[in-house]
Amino acid sequence: MSFLDSMHTVGSALTAERFRMDTILQNMTNAKTTRTANGEPYRRKQVVFQERAFDFQSALDSASAKVENAGVRVTEIVESDRDFVPVFDPTHPDANEDGYVMYPNVNMTEERVDLMAAANAYDANFTALQIVKTLALKALEIGK
Template sequence: MTEFSNSLSVSSSGLRAQATRLRHLSENISNADTPGYRRKTIAFETAFGAGDAVTPVRTGRVTLDQSDLERVYDPTHPLADESGHFEGSNVDLLIELADAREAQRSYEANLKMFEQTRKMSTGLMDLLRR
């Protein structure tokens, strides 16, 4: 039974990690037009346990993308400098949507693995009851 619990642990850690990733991606998308906003990125790490053969995944620190902010020309904007420019965000919606699709597919794959493990466990219990 430990293999079933290990499998459930790994897939649930993947679900949590991808859900966190999707949350940060949605924050990036919603702040794409916010002046001075820097894109958030998150890394995944392996969560090592003491003597565990199974290594679930966890999210690492959230980092801000240090690429240059977009320079926007709008002399009527309240944040515009004397040349009429202000710093926009460094969020690229195309990249964010592609990352969101990847995170969604990874989430779905982890969910399928979780469901399959649950079905196998239920099938084993049914066999043992006979």
């Protein structure tokens, strides 16, 4: 595995975690959205990651093997199937005949925790990228 392959692998994690943070922020932004294009309240979204296929044995067997597929990728965004949150507010334009407004199934505490976890994962991957970069620069100095 070359330094560039390592950077590509870590870069895929940075991209995936950034996408995860963006999705969490979208959830937080829409926590009070009672009506979307389909007429329902906003539904919480979650990002699903998948490991990029990499056969380590093949890489060992072949000196020319590329690790370009190693890393992680976003495979889908799934909407939560949790129930919406009913709040009694008969004056709200989206209130039903009983006076309840259905609010999104977004739990702000859960979103904050997920955002902190995503930010920590992003930070850890950024640190790994810095280490790979430092190692590459040190390797260039070996011949001097």
